[in-house]
Amino acid sequence: MHLTFDVGTIILLHNTSLIAGASAILHSRKRSSRPTGLGRLAVALIALAIGAVLAAFGERAALPLWLWTHLSLLLGTIAYPLLWDGIRRLSGRRQSHYWIVILVPAVWFIFGIVSGFPLVNSQRASVFHLTAVMSLAASAVEIWLDRHSEPLPARRPLAACLLVSALIYAVRLVCIVLDIPSEFDFSTAFFLQIFFNFWIALLVVTLVRERREAGLQLAADTDALTGVGNRRWFLGRLPPAPLANSALAILDVDHFKQINDRFGHPVGDLVLASVATAIRDGLREGDVLARYGGEEFALFLPNVDEQDARAVAERLRKRIEAMSIVIDGGRVSVTASIGVAWSDRNGGAWDAWIKTADSACYAAKGGGRNLVKTSAV
Numbered sequence: 001m002h003l004t005f006d007v008g009t010i011i012l013l014h015n016t017s018l019i020a021g022a023s024a025i026l027h028s029r030k031r032s033s034r035p036t037g038l039g040r041l042a043v044a045l046i047a048l049a050i051g052a053v054l055a056a057f058g059e060r061a062a063l064p065l066w067l068w069t070h071l072s073l074l075l076g077t078i079a080y081p082l083l084w085d086g087i088r089r090l091s092g093r094r095q096s097h098y099w100i101v102i103l104v105p106a107v108w109f110i111f112g113i114v115s116g117f118p119l120v121n122s123q124r125a126s127v128f129h130l131t132a133v134m135s136l137a138a139s140a141v142e143i144w145l146d147r148h149s150e151p152l153p154a155r156r157p158l159a160a161c162l163l164v165s166a167l168i169y170a171v172r173l174v175c176i177v178l179d180i181p182s183e184f185d186f187s188t189a190f191f192l193q194i195f196f197n198f199w200i201a202l203l204v205v206t207l208v209r210e211r212r213e214a215g216l217q218l219a220a221d222t223d224a225l226t227g228v229g230n231r232r233w234f235l236g237r238l239p240p241a242p243l244a245n246s247a248l249a250i251l252d253v254d255h256f257k258q259i260n261d262r263f264g265h266p267v268g269d270l271v272l273a274s275v276a277t278a279i280r281d282g283l284r285e286g287d288v289l290a291r292y293g294g295e296e297f298a299l300f301l302p303n304v305d306e307q308d309a310r311a312v313a314e315r316l317r318k319r320i321e322a323m324s325i326v327i328d329g330g331r332v333s334v335t336a337s338i339g340v341a342w343s344d345r346n347g348g349a350w351d352a353w354i355k356t357a358d359s360a361c362y363a364a365k366g367g368g369r370n371l372v373k374t375s376a377v
Contacts (some may be wrong), residue, residue, distance in 0.1 A: 010190045011056050017194045018049040021201030028205045032212065037089030041204060044083035045197075051075030069118040070109065076128045077105040080135035087139035087162070090204065091146045104131065122176055129173040136166035152210040158203035165196040223291040225269055226276035234290030234298050235350070242353055242377070247309035247342040249299040250357040251279065251316065254335045254369040256295035267327055271334055278319045284312070298354075306342045306374060313338045313372040321370060337364035343377040353377055 022045040029038035051072040058068030081101045089096060108127055117123040140162035147155045172189045174180065221233035229237070242248075253259075253275055260268040272295065279289055279297060292298035299316075301309055317338055325332040339360025341353045356377050364371040 010187045010194075011052055013194050014190050014197070015049045015052050017197035017201075018045045018052075021197050022046050022049075024201050024205050028208045032208050033215070034208075034211065037086040037091075038204070038208070040082050040086030040089065044079045044086060045201070047075045047079035047082070051079065065119060069124055070112055073112060073118045073124050073128060074105055074109050077108045077131045080131045081105070084135040084139045084142070088142045090207070091142045092150055093142065093146075122179075126173060126176050129169045129176065132169040133166050133173060136162050136169065140166065150211070152207055152214065154203050154207040154210055158200065158207060161196050161199045161203060165193065165200065168192050168196070223276075226273050226291050228276045228280060228297075229288070229290035231290060231292050231298070234288065234292065234300070237288050237290075238300055238350055242343060242346065242348045242350060243302065244344050244346045245303060245305055247301040247304050247306075247312075247340050248350075248353045248357050249301065249309070249313055249338055249340045250292065250354070250361040251275075251297040251299065251313075251336050251338045252361050252365065253295040253320075254337055254365070259332065259334075263327055263332060267325075267332065270327075271325060271332065274323055274325055275320055275334065275336065278323055279316050282312075282316050282319045287312075298357075304342070305344070306376070309340050309342045310372060310374050313340050313374075317370065317372055335370035337361055337369050338372045339364055340372065340374040341377050342374060348377060 022042040025038050025042045025045070029035040029042070032038065051074075054063065054068045054072040054075070057063050058065065058072065078101070081104045085096055085098070085101050108131070112118040117127070140159045143155050143159040143162065147159075168189055172186075221229055221236075223230045253271065256268065256271070259271055272291070276289070276291065276297065279299070283289060283299070284301075286302055288300040290298050301312055304312065317336055320334055320336045323334050325334060339357045339362070341356035341360060343353075356375050360373040360375040363375075364373040367373065
């Protein structure tokens with residue numbers, strides 16, 4: 001069955017999808033703490049809508065031919081590179097390529113004025129479709145490339161929608177350039193684009209919301225001073241029950257109150273942040289670190305025997321002892337006492353492990369500080 005669509009209705013619906021998408025993106029921009037790229041995306045959609053309106057009036061001979069053909073093409077070739085730049089910024093790239101956004105429409109506009117090609121429908125449509133294909137495909141690549149650095153669920157479907165939208169334009173471009181009769185005509189292509197316009201806008205808004213929620217979750221799980229996990233996050237990362245051949249360690253910065261009293265709290269904060277960095281850089285893959293409270297840090301070391309657990313703790317103790325914190329020309333000496341609880345059996349309760357590690361830490365302090373003490377659970 002051959003479906004036919006009224007061109008005027010399709011253009012109206014297409015513009016509605018663009019304006020609705022721009023409105024949703026602008027609303028999301030107002031609520032976002034990181035609105036990068038959203039303004040560009042909204043402007044790009046609005047430019048496409050204005051260009052379509054000019055083309056619609058031009059087709060009805062309501063505007064001079066030279067005016068609407070050149071302006072509608074200019075808006076289209078501005079909008080899609082701008083959309084790509086907005087997607088690029090939204091995805092996480094800090095640097096904008098304004099020169100591409102400006103150069104692409106400028107080249108086509110100047111070439112159009114000189115040659116007059118926008119006056120020919122097939123040539124004007126070919127340039128518009130080519131710009132759309134390249135911009136949408138590049139946008140899909142931008143979203144896809146950042147899927148590992150920021151693994152938000154909306155990324156994959158957004159990249160897919162951008163790519164399919166590019167493919168729709170690509171099919172039409174081939175039909176136009178090769179003058180191939182096809183049932184996949186202007187109206188059908190625009191009808192499909194309406195669907196993907198809504199989905200792209202929806203997924204952009206969803207990506208912004210997911211990023212905001214991830215940021216809130218990160219803030220709730222992270223110690224603001226040291227940048228490592230907090231106690232709640234640490235307890236949530238532990239296995240449901242203690243595992244055989246694993247260890248839990250409590251690390252306490254020695255004489256921390258004296259550091260605060262002598263040098264002030266800002267220096268104390270610097271010491272804690274430096275200790276956290278030294279520990280984090282000295283851990284194995286899979287080890288878990290958190291600030292447990294005050295000057296205490298907690299570590300979970302999976303897949304270690306007692307000797308390995310002690311070796312890890314000794315390495316961390318030496319890293320902290322070797323730190324160089326210079327304040328007003330003087331060096332602040334920092335050491336830490338570490339208590340390690342280890343077991344070669346499954347089961348038990350984490351409360352007992354934490355109590356054992358804490359007791360071992362106190363034993364290290366009682367033994368002269370800057371020591372590692374281990375204890376079996």
